[in-house]
Structures are given as structure tokens and as C-alpha cells.
Amino acid sequence: MATDVSSSGFAKILKQKWHTDLLLKAGDSNGFAAISAHKLVNAARSEVFKKMLESKATKASSDQTLFFSEMRHEELETLVKFMYNDHGLVSSSKLKKHVRSLYLAAQRYEIPHLRDLCRNELISSLSSSNALDELSQVPLDKPLTDAVLSFIARNINTFLDSCEFKMFVARNPNLAVEITKAFLNPVMIPSQSNMSLMMIMMMMMTMTTKIR
Amino acid sequence: MSNQKKRNFQIEAFKHRVVVDPKYADKTWQILERAIHQIYNQDASGLSFEELYRNAYNMVLHKFGEKLYTGFIATMTGHLKEKARLIEAAQGGAFLEELNKKWNEHNKALEMIRDILMYMDRTYIESTKKPHVHPMGLSLWRDNVVHSPKIHARLLNTLLDLVYKERTGEVIDRGLVRNVTKMFMDLGESVYQDDFEKPFLEASSEFYKVESQEFIESCDCGDYLKKAEKRLTEEIDRVGHYLDAKSEDKITSVVEREMIANHMQRLVHMENSGLVNMLLNDKYEDLGRMYNLFRRVTNGLATVRDVMTSHLREMGKQLVTDPEKSKDPVEFVQRLLDERDKYDKIISTAFGNDKTFQNASNSSFEYFINLNTRSPEFISLFVDDKLRKGLKGIADVDVEVILDKVMMLFRYLQEKDVFEKYYKQHLAKRLLSGKTVSDDAEKSLIVKLKTECGYQFTSKLEGMFTDMKTSEDTMRGFYGSHPELSEGPSLTVQVLTTGSWPTQPAVPCNLPAEVSVLCEKFRSYYLGTHTGRRLSWQTNMGTADIKAVFGKGQKHELNVSTFQMCVLMLFNNSDRLSYKEIEQATEIPAPELKRCLQSLACVKGKNVIKKEPMSKDIGEDDLFVVNDKFTSKFYKVKIGTVVAQKETEPEKQETRQRVEEDRKPQIEAAIVRIMKSRKILDHNNIIAEVTKQLQPRFLANPTEIKKRIESLIERDFLERDNTDRKLYRYLA
Numbered sequence: 001m002a003t004d005v006s007s008s009g010f011a012k013i014l015k016q017k018w019h020t021d022l023l024l025k026a027g028d029s030n031g032f033a034a035i036s037a038h039k040l041v042n043a044a045r046s047e048v049f050k051k052m053l054e055s056k057a058t059k060a061s062s063d064q065t066l067f068f069s070e071m072r073h074e075e076l077e078t079l080v081k082f083m084y085n086d087h088g089l090v091s092s093s094k095l096k097k098h099v100r101s102l103y104l105a106a107q108r109y110e111i112p113h114l115r116d117l118c119r120n121e122l123i124s125s126l127s128s129s130n131a132l133d134e135l136s137q138v139p140l141d142k143p144l145t146d147a148v149l150s151f152i153a154r155n156i157n158t159f160l161d162s163c164e165f166k167m168f169v170a171r172n173p174n175l176a177v178e179i180t181k182a183f184l185n186p187v188m189i190p191s192q193s194n195m196s197l198m199m200i201m202m203m204m205m206t207m208t209t210k211i212r
Numbered sequence: 213m214s215n216q217k218k219r220n221f222q223i224e225a226f227k228h229r230v231v232v233d234p235k236y237a238d239k240t241w242q243i244l245e246r247a248i249h250q251i252y253n254q255d256a257s258g259l260s261f262e263e264l265y266r267n268a269y270n271m272v273l274h275k276f277g278e279k280l281y282t283g284f285i286a287t288m289t290g291h292l293k294e295k296a297r298l299i300e301a302a303q304g305g306a307f308l309e310e311l312n313k314k315w316n317e318h319n320k321a322l323e324m325i326r327d328i329l330m331y332m333d334r335t336y337i338e339s340t341k342k343p344h345v346h347p348m349g350l351s352l353w354r355d356n357v358v359h360s361p362k363i364h365a366r367l368l369n370t371l372l373d374l375v376y377k378e379r380t381g382e383v384i385d386r387g388l389v390r391n392v393t394k395m396f397m398d399l400g401e402s403v404y405q406d407d408f409e410k411p412f413l414e415a416s417s418e419f420y421k422v423e424s425q426e427f428i429e430s431c432d433c434g435d436y437l438k439k440a441e442k443r444l445t446e447e448i449d450r451v452g453h454y455l456d457a458k459s460e461d462k463i464t465s466v467v468e469r470e471m472i473a474n475h476m477q478r479l480v481h482m483e484n485s486g487l488v489n490m491l492l493n494d495k496y497e498d499l500g501r502m503y504n505l506f507r508r509v510t511n512g513l514a515t516v517r518d519v520m521t522s523h524l525r526e527m528g529k530q531l532v533t534d535p536e537k538s539k540d541p542v543e544f545v546q547r548l549l550d551e552r553d554k555y556d557k558i559i560s561t562a563f564g565n566d567k568t569f570q571n572a573s574n575s576s577f578e579y580f581i582n583l584n585t586r587s588p589e590f591i592s593l594f595v596d597d598k599l600r601k602g603l604k605g606i607a608d609v610d611v612e613v614i615l616d617k618v619m620m621l622f623r624y625l626q627e628k629d630v631f632e633k634y635y636k637q638h639l640a641k642r643l644l645s646g647k648t649v650s651d652d653a654e655k656s657l658i659v660k661l662k663t664e665c666g667y668q669f670t671s672k673l674e675g676m677f678t679d680m681k682t683s684e685d686t687m688r689g690f691y692g693s694h695p696e697l698s699e700g701p702s703l704t705v706q707v708l709t710t711g712s713w714p715t716q717p718a719v720p721c722n723l724p725a726e727v728s729v730l731c732e733k734f735r736s737y738y739l740g741t742h743t744g745r746r747l748s749w750q751t752n753m754g755t756a757d758i759k760a761v762f763g764k765g766q767k768h769e770l771n772v773s774t775f776q777m778c779v780l781m782l783f784n785n786s787d788r789l790s791y792k793e794i795e796q797a798t799e800i801p802a803p804e805l806k807r808c809l810q811s812l813a814c815v816k817g818k819n820v821i822k823k824e825p826m827s828k829d830i831g832e833d834d835l836f837v838v839n840d841k842f843t844s845k846f847y848k849v850k851i852g853t854v855v856a857q858k859e860t861e862p863e864k865q866e867t868r869q870r871v872e873e874d875r876k877p878q879i880e881a882a883i884v885r886i887m888k889s890r891k892i893l894d895h896n897n898i899i900a901e902v903t904k905q906l907q908p909r910f911l912a913n914p915t916e917i918k919k920r921i922e923s924l925i926e927r928d929f930l931e932r933d934n935t936d937r938k939l940y941r942y943l944a
Contacts, residue, residue, distance in 0.1 A: 051261065
């Protein structure tokens with residue numbers, strides 16, 4: 001799939017560690033070697049990385065080191081690989097494994113391509129078992145939120161019966177409202193929907209009264 | 213509830229959720245606050261950007277954006293207040309330097325903080341529409357430092373003081389001032405304008421008001437203008453070095469207003485050095501400077517132009533109405549041309565060929581040239597002089613230049629038909645006496661007149677040239693067919709077509725026998741070849757060459773007019789003659805005869821006859837004898853050729869009358885032309901139209917037009933309307 005020359009070129013120099021000037025360490029990197037990379041490539045791919053590397057006041061050694069204490073080494077490695085070759089990552093198992101943390105990192109460090117990639121992956125792996133969890137995670141960007149909400153709305157019947165749903169509604173009343181909203185827009189399925197809607201509303205009311 | 217669900221629920225739920233704990237927010241904020249302190253204290257080298265960034269990010273993520281934002285503002289404000297105190301404490305010259313230094317530090321710090329708070333900038337601030345970090349940082353600086361009561365006024369006064377020093381000749385640190393003005397610009401254009409530019413302009417206005425007053429009391433116009441120009445250049449230079457470019461127009465208009473606009477009248481009218489003086493003395497540099505400075509202010513150029521115009525008109529009027537100057541027409545016209553050249557040069561050198569000035573100059577010339585009614589005559593005389601001898605030895609190109617200049621003056625004339633009349637007279641005399649220096653020059657001028665006035669103007673003039681040519685051919689034919697006449701007196705005849713040449717009444721004159729025989733022979737020859745024509749001899753325009761032998765044997769060839777020839781030939785038959793006898797014999801009219809005799813007897817060196825008594829005037833009882841003692845260095849003696857002179861008073865009246873007479877039919881033709889196309893027109897409009905149509909030739913007199921209308925009504929070309937006395941109708 002990946003046939004463009006530049007990506008194979010970039011991936012190559014990462015592998016070869018040719019003229020690297022940057023070291024990246026993750027939170028648990030003590031047991032691992034630091035990842036060698038190039039300032040230029042990373043700065044080009046993320047505005048935040050660029051600022052980090054620019055910042056004159058912070059440590060400016062000839063081989064600058066960046067710490068990412070909230071990430072694990074394997075996650076960081078995948079991230080860096082992505083910076084050099086986004087195509088190669090698409091169907092890899094690594095992506096699936098670390099999709100959650102990569103998504104968060106992409107949000108935090110403003111790497112739009114990676115974020116989109118991860119989002120698509122998350123959406124396609126939505127199921128009745130993880131949809132609610134997804135929703136309650138922070139942060140979510142709008143497209144992902146919308147996707148999850150509409151997934152839940154489409155499959156509302158599956159959820160209505162579960163205990164998790166009830167607990168979820170109790171803990172996140174505002175999210176329940178969002179689900180309701182999503183449900184009401186755009187397409188309405190008659191009679192069945194009314195019933196379901198009624199049930200959600202009732203449940204919400206019972207839940208909130210219970211809390212009080 | 214399935215077990216699988218439960219498991220998933222439990223495993224996934226809490227993995228990446230961060231505890232939303234207010235204490236967490238405080239702790240995170242403290243980290244950031246400390247970092248900001250370190251940045252401001254120039255002690256940031258130990259900080260890790262990515263850690264700070266992540267902390268800020270997390271705060272916003274967990275909905276503590278507001279705490280972060282307000283905290284940032286509070287911390288920064290605190291630091292800025294501190295900096296303000298330090299700046300206030302600075303003494304003298306160090307004040308600006310300290311301000312500058314702190315400003316630079318603040319900018320660096322702000323940049324770093326902005327980078328750290330980048331996530332907040334893009335999300336929290338975007339959604340709450342609060343000011344972004346960078347602009348906020350600038351506003352805080354403005355409010356806490358620049359507008360701090362102890363600094364605000366002091367800053368402005370320091371800057372204005374420096375400008376004042378520089379204006380009075382001291383050297384100042386321009387770079388420092390530039391940094392400060394740039395700071396104002398960075399804080400916002402309104403800050404620059406309100407906190408600096410406006411007071412600066414006011415102070416400058418005051419300064420120049422005072423200075424211009426000093427200068428104008430002590431300097432003359434030229435010096436003052438030099439100083440004003442210098443100040444203007446200085447201010448532009450100042451803007452370039454340490455002010456914002458937009459201030460240039462504002463400060464230059466202050467200088468222009470104070471130094472030039474407010475003193476315009478006084479400068480232009482200054483005694484002994486103002487505009488008039490500059491014009492008289494051809495002070496091109498001063499004039500150019502005045503032009504460049506005055507064009508910057510409203511009505512500047514109009515003022516200059518008006519003064520120049522009134523001066524020119526006044527001077528011109530004096531020139532043309534001065535009786536001394538009118539004595540010699542050639543001098544008169546030459547003076548006009550010189551003035552024209554002078555002003556041309558002034559306008560092209562100093563006034564950049566400005567069209568409005570050229571127009572003003574042209575209208576002034578037109579005004580005063582027409583004040584003297586003899587201008588058309590004089591211009592014609594000038595041309596006559598040039599074409600007779602003035603152009604001898606001058607290259608063709610230069611001839612063209614002179615003729616073009618003459619044409620320029622011609623254009624100014626309102627009474628071009630008067631010029632035409634005189635020109636015809638003078639041309640006739642030139643052609644007939646063979647005295648024209650260059651045929652090409654004559655033709656060239658005719659072409660120019662044709663271009664200017666149309667074919668009609670010059671058709672007769674061209675006819676005159678044609679006649680001259682034809683006459684040559686005729687003479688050849690005459691002598692060709694009468695070979696026996698080659699012995700004896702030789703005759704040269706110019707046959708003039710009556711319409712083309714100036715009308716002269718035929719003056720009677722008895723020609724000597726030898727001559728009249730020859731004339732008759734010519735007449736029959738000519739009428740033989742041209743039937744239906746009538747010839748009449750113009751004896752007042754001819755010349756003759758006579759061989760004379762005087763008492764002591766001196767032989768001379770005398771070149772005389774025809775009248776003079778008739779008189780002299782009489783002395784072949786008698787030694788003494790009285791005036792009356794001469795009059796009777798020649799039948800020449802008295803005034804011409806007297807002139808003729810005067811030139812033969814009373815002119816020193818040319819007195820071929822003696823008169824008794826020896827008075828200057830010719831009396832009826834005078835007696836004349838041949839002057840046997842006549843001597844002359846030359847063999848050929850020219851006596852009193854008919855030279856075009858300024859007309860005497862009666863002659864002038866006559867010519868003017870003829871011109872007026874000629875105008876009547878032209879006016880009538882114009883009226884008929886207009887009425888034919890309009891059919892009905894009222895009185896005022898007719899006058900206006902007629903005047904416009906005739907304007908290329910002469911200025912029509914409304915009274916005369918009215919008379920012509922009456923005459924046309926009498927002759928049934930027009931009629932008055934029955935109801936409205938002012939309306940006229942064309943009768944087919």
C-alpha cells in the first residue's frame with residue numbers, strides 16, 4: 001500500500017539512526033534504550049514538538065532529550081514510527097494495541113494525522129461492550145463523540161436492558177442527555193423509538209431520584 | 213447480565229481516567245506558577261518544556277482552564293508591577309534604557325509562556341472568546357507599565373525632550389527612541405497614536421510655530437524657503453529613523469502648515485526678496501524651491517500663480533503703453549519676445565512646465581499685447597525687418613525658431629485681421645522692391661499662418677507670390693517677341709492681380725516719353741495674350757535706375773522711385789525748375805511730390821538736386837537745380853527707396869477704417885450663416901454665436917453686430933418676431 005518514496009526514505013533513516021540529534025524517553029524507559037530520532041522530522045509533524053525543541057530556556061544540549069512520562073516505551077516507539085511513516089502503521093497490530101494512548105497523545109501534542117487514524121480505528125472497533133466506556137473517556141473530540149453517540153443510538157435497544165447502562169446514566173447524567181439528543185437526530189424509527197425514549201427518560205428520572 | 217460484559221466493564225473502565233481532584237489542580241498550578249516566576253527571573257534553564265506543556269494541557273483537559281487563565285494573568289501582573297517599580301526608580305538617561313530592557317525581557321518571557329499555554333490558547337480561550345495569551349500579555353504591559361501614573365507622563369516627556377534636543381542640533385540615541393516607538397506600535401496603533409503621536413504632533417506644531425515666526429522676522433524669502441525645506445527633509449529623515457512610517461504624512465503636514473501655509477502671503481509679497489523680485493532676477497533655484505514647497509499646501513500654487521499673473525500683466529501693460537518703447541516697432545516686438553522667452557524659461561526650469569502656469573502666462577500676454585492697438589502692425593513690421601535683412605547669415609534651423617516665436621505672439625492677437633492687412637502691405641513692398649532675404653523663409657511663414665488660420669487667410673498672400681513668378685515669365689515672353697527692344701531702356705513689369713494685392717488707388721503721373729512708349733508696347737503685348745483684362749500702371753510703387761553725369765563729369769547710377777525718375781528726367785530739358793513747373797509737368801499729387809523732392813534735395817549725401825531756399829520743407833515757391841557738385845563714394849547711389857515705415861497718424865486712421873469696413877461683410881456673413889441653420893434665435897444668443905465664430909480673426913463689437921442685424925432686416929434677410937422684439941427669424 002505504501003508506495004511513495006519519501007515515506008520509505010524517512011523510515012529508513014530512522015532505522016539507520018543516520019545523523020540523529022534527538023533522544024526520546026518514555027515513563028518506563030529505564031529498562032529500555034532511548035529512542036533516537038531527528039529534530040527536523042518530529043518538529044515538522046507536530047507543532048508542540050516544534051515548540052519544545054525551540055524553547056531556548058529549557059535544556060538545549062546537542063543531543064536533546066524529551067521525556068514523556070505519561071507514555072510507555074512501546075507506545076512512544078509506535079508514535080515515533082508513525083512520525084516517520086504514517087502509511088505503514090495503518091493496519092499494524094501495534095496500532096490496535098495502543099490505539100487509545102496514541103489517540104490521547106495525538107490530541108495532546110497536536111498530530112492531526114495520527115489522531116484521525118486512531119479515531120477511525122476506534123470507531124471501527126466500536127461494539128456494545130466498549131461503546132459506553134469510550135463515551136466516558138476524556139477527552140473526546142467531536143467527530144469521535146458523534147460517532148459513538150450515533151452508534152449507541154442506533155443500537156439503543158441493546159443497551160437499554162443492561163445494568164451498565166443504568167450505572168452509566170447515574171454517573172454521567174449529562175452524557176445521557178447527549179445520547180438522547182443523538183437519538184432524536186436525525187432519523188426517527190417510529191413506535192419502537194418512542195418506547196425506548198420513554199424508557200430512557202424513566203430510567204434517568206429514577207436514577208437521579210435515587211441519587212438524591 | 214453476562215459475565216463477559218461485566219468483565220469488559222470492569223477492566224476497561226478506569227484504565228486511563230485521571231482523578232479529577234481539586235487538589236490536583238492546585239498542585240499543577242503551583243508547578244506552572246513557579247515556572248513563570250523562574251522565566252521572569254531569567255532562570256528558566258532548568259525547566260522542561262514538555263513537562264510544563266503537559267501540565268497546562270492537563271489542567272485545561274480537566275476543566276480547570278479558568279483557573280489557569282486567571283492564574284496566569286495574576287502572576288504576570290505581579291511581575292509587571294515589579295518591573296514598573298524598577299523602571300520608575302531609574303534616573304535620568306537610564307530611564308529609557310531600563311524601560312527598553314524590561315520590554316525586551318517581557319517579550320521573551322511572554323513568548324515562552326505562550327508556548328507552554330498553547331493548548332489553553334487553542335481550546336479554552338477559543339471557546340470562551342477571551343483575549344489570547346499574547347495579546348493579553350501586551351495589554352498587561354500596557355496597563356501596568358506604560359500607563360502606570362509615574363511612568364506614563366515621564367515617558368512621553370522624555371521622548372519629546374529628545375526630539376526637541378535633536379531639532380536644536382544635539383545628537384541623540386536614535387536606536388533607543390526607535391525601540392520605544394516600536395513598542396508603542398506593538399501595543400496597538402491606537403496606543404501609538406494616543407500616547408505618542410498626538411502629543412508629538414502638537415509639540416512639533418508649537419515648535420515650528422515659534423521657529424517660523426523667528427525666521428520670518430529675520431530672513432529674506434529665499435533664505436526662509438531654504439530653511440523650511442531643510443526642516444522638511446529633516447522631519448522625513450526623522451520618521452525614517454525612529455518613527456512609524458504612517459507618521460510621515462502627519463508630521464510633514466504640520467511643518468507645511470506652520471512654516472509655509474501660515475506665512476504664504478507674507479513670503480510671496482516680501483519686499484525685495486519675494487516672488488516678484490525672483491521673477492525679475494531670474495532666480496531659478498529660489499523659484500524652483502518656492503514651487504516645490506508651495507505645491508504641498510492648499511492654494512499654495514494658486515497664490516504664486518496669481519502674484520505672477522498680476523505682476524506680468526502690470527509689467528506688460530507698462531511695456532506696451534510706454535510711448536518711448538513704441539517708437540521703434542522692431543525693438544518693441546523684440547522686447548515682447550524676450551519677455552516671452554524669459555517666462556518660458558522660468559516655467560520650464562523652475563516650475564516643472566506646469567500647465568496651469570503656462571496658461572496663466574499665456575493669458576497675461578494675451579491681455580497686455582492687445583492693450584496696444586498697434587501691436588498687430590508692429591508685429592508685422594518686426595517680421596518685415598527680419599525678412600528684409602535680419603535673417604541674413606542665420607542658419608535655416610534658427611530661422612524657423614524665430615518664425616515660430618513670432619507665430620506665438622501672433623496667436624495672442626485679438627485683431628488678427630488687422631495683422632493680415634499690414635502683413636499684406638509689407639509683403640507687397642518687400643516683393644516689389646525685391647528686398648526679401650529668403651524666399652524660403654517667406655514661404656515658411658505663410659505655411660505657418662495657413663496652419664494657424666486656415667486657407668482663406670493665406671490664399672491672397674500666395675497669390676502675390678504666384679504673380680511675381682508669372683511676371684517673370686511674361687517679361688521673358690515680351691522681350692522674346694520684341695528683340696529690337698534689347699537696345700534702349702529696359703523695362704521690368706510686375707503684373708499684380710488686383711484682388712490679391714493691397715488696394716492702392718492709381719496715382720496719376722506723367723512718364724517721360726522714352727518710358728511711356730515702352731509701356732504702351734508692353735500693354736499691347738500683354739492684352740494681346742490675355743483678353744478681357746485691364747491694366748493700370750501703379751506709378752507710386754515703381755523704381756528706376758538712371759545713369760547720370762554731373763557737372764564735373766562724375767558718373768553715377770542712381771536708383772530712384774518712379775516719381776523721382778519723372779522729376780529728374782525733366783532736368784534733361786531745363787536747368788532750373790520751380791516747384792509749380794514740376795508739379796504741372798509730372799502731375800504727381802502734392803503730398804507725394806513733396807516727399808519725393810525732399811528725398812532728392814534735402815537728404816545729406818543723396819542731394820542730387822539743390823533747392824532754393826535751403827530749408828527742410830518744400831514750399832510752393834521753391835526752385836530746384838541739378839547739384840553739379842554732387843559726390844558719392846559709390847558709383848551706384850540709392851535714393852529714398854520706398855521703405856515700409858511706421859504709418860503716420862492719418863495713414864493709421866485710414867488703415868483702421870478700412871479694417872472696420874472689411875469687418876462689416878464678415879459679420880453679416882456670420883449672422884446669415886448662423887440664422888440659416890438656427891432659423892429662430894434671440895438677440896443675446898446671436899451676439900454670442902457671432903462673436904465666437906469671428907473670434908479667430910477679430911473681436912466683434914456688439915454694437916456693430918446690432919447695426920448689421922438692422923441692415924440685414926432692411927434688406928429682408930431677417931425679420932423681427934411680432935410678439936417678442938428680441939427674437940429674430942431667418943427669411944429664406
